[in-house]
Every structure is written in structure tokens, then in C-alpha cells.
Amino acid sequence: MSARLLAAEQPEDFEFNDEFSKLAQARIAMYPEGKQASAIVPLLWFAQKQHDNWIPEAALRHIGDMLGMAYIRVLEVVTFYTMFNLSPVGKHFVQFCGTTPCWLNGADAIKNVCKEVIGNENTISEDGEFSWLEVECLGACVNAPMVQINDDFYEDLNEDNFKKLLEDLKAGRTTNVGTQVDRLNAAPCGGITTLTDDALFDGSMVGSYKQVMQEIEKVEAEAKKVAELEAAEKAKEEAAEKAASEKQETKPEVKEAVSVKADDGAVSDAFKPDMLSEARNGEADDLKVIKGVGPKLESVLNGLGIFHYSQVAAWNADQIAWVDSKLKFKGRIERDGWIEQASSLAKEGDK
């Protein structure tokens, strides 16, 4: 960072001329009452524009008075920004960027040209045409190395084109602002490498664009359909899980039998379940759908007075033990889950 000192020789006073006074007042009026200090940067810029590209101390005091700011506050702002010159500069003021991207791309050669053609930093050339200052990044790194001369950027510099540029400026010739090589704005050297199809810009792709949009809409519609199917499937699975868990919850609880078995496995008739002399309405349930019950066993069950799922579903542990002993099943009724099966079947419809 360069030292920010006020010039040794200063004019006595400073006043904005009509043009800049109007601009300054308009800028101040943009801020709410009490916030006029916010206009300091544009006012400093106007002072520099009016005063040969540098700001005298009298202008700093004048601006401080206009904005109701202490002079030291104005000085703090003006010395922070290298865009403000605090001493006279050449007619063509060169701000040379020496920050890393520019330095890596050959800024040293540009600096040497400044020294060789103009002289030491912060001094005006003998003919009054030039002065230069090293500054931090000016934001055009992609086209490094670069300099700012007065209000213009010159980019992609090298020793030769920079020397020529200074010669042209001195001679009053027109110069090419911006890049000095075969480059469009900040595109790659030698021409753009992307978006090169003319059809992108001549309107001929409007039809294709419509086609693409239609394809996108189609894909989106398909995706929506798949999502809906997946959601429906998921809802179905959740409903099945819920039904299963409800069924689980309502599963009949078979308490442990308390019936006393004789040595031969017989169970007292006190635990005999309710039996029917015949099927209700003369129509028995198909007991064969219960696992382990075949035609023969169904006939035995009917003979005992068991015709309906609801009868089986209603058995408690002692009654199961009684039926088990009669059929000599040795626990098969429980193992095969007759009670659970009969409960489900009874819900579906007992006769």
C-alpha cells in the first residue's frame, strides 16, 4: 500500500464550481436527514474530477463542512482509497496493479516500463504527461496484467503493447480501451470456446427449444405418475401393516390350562366346551380349512358337537385341553393355531 500523504504545496481554498456543486447537492439529497456523511465518497470524487485529478486539503475541509463531518473523518476516508489522489498527478495517471494474478502474469515488466518511460513512482514525468502509482487488485485479474489510466482499464499488457500505449497517449492518438490482445471482453484468447453455435443466437432453435420443453414436461409427468404409484403402494403397505398389527392386538389370549389331567391324559368333563347337537340353521362351517383338519377329523369334531368356527374360537385353555385329550392330539390344537385361525374365519363369516 502506498503512503497517503497530502501534497506539500496546496492551493489556498477550494469551492465546487456550478456543475459539481449541483451534482454534490443532488447526491447529498439522496440520504435521509442526519445521514449526509454517507455522501462523502461521491463528493471527494467530484472534487478530484474538478481539480485536475487530485484533491487539495482545502477541498477536504470544504467537504467536511458541507457534510457536517470533522476534518479528521474526511481525512480517514480519503487516505483509505487509492482512487483518491492527494497530490498532483500527470495528465495520464497510471495505476499499476502489482497484486498476485497480475504479478504472476508479467506485471514486473509493466512496472519496469513505468520506471523507464515515466520515472519514479509518485513523480510526474518532465513533460507533465504521466505519473504512476502501484495499487492493489483492480478487479480485472482475468485479463492480467493490467493498468488503469485515468478512468480506463488497459488489459493483457506486455512490455511492447504497454510502451506503444504510452506513446499513443502522449501523441494524443486514440487508444483501444480494455484488452490489448485477440480476446472478446474476458473470453479466452483467440476466441470464444463455448456457445459457438450461431443457431443459438439466430432464432432457429426456437422450435428445438419447444421440443426440449415438451420432452421435459413429458419426463416430469412420468416422474409424477411414478411418484403417485409409489405413494399409493406405500399407503397400501402401511394399511396392511396396520391391519396386521390390529389383528395381532386382537389375537385371542389363551390362558394356561388349569385342568387336571389324569395319568392317561384324560381331562375332566367339567372343562368340556359348549357343544351343539347339530349345526346352526342346519349348515356347518367347513372346518377343513383349519390347518390339520381333514374330512375324517371334521367328522369327529362334528360328532363331538363342534360345527362352527366361532365354537373353536371361543375355547379357553382348559377347553382346548379337553378337546385335545378327546382327539389324542398332544397339543396339536395350539401348535397348529386353531384358535387364531378359527377367530379369523369366524370374523369373515360364521354360519
Ligand code: FES
Ligand atoms: S490482480 Fe491485477 S487486476 Fe486483479
